[in-house]
Amino acid sequence: MLISAITKESVKHHMLSHCAVTVLTxxxxxxxxxxxxxxxxLFGCGGPNEFxxxxxxxxxxxxxTYASKV
Known part of the structure; x- marks a missing residue:
């Protein structure tokens, strides 16, 4: 059963965003x-773990906290 298309690696501790090296606001x-x-x-420039x-x-x-209790 697929719970999410995001990997566990994607939701690990958030890294600093890449604002300084991109043109993103x-x-x-x-x-x-x-x-x-x-x-x-978070106030940042986006990434695989930002919504x-x-x-x-x-x-x-x-x-x-949001895990399904199966």
Missing amino acids: PQNSYYFNNGTGRCEK PTEGECRKECPYG
């Missing part, structure tokens, strides 16, 4: 913090 988003097991707000809304982060990161 920083914006508010959410990421899964492996240390707390929760989706948290536009907290709801999308919760939906795509079925680990930690």
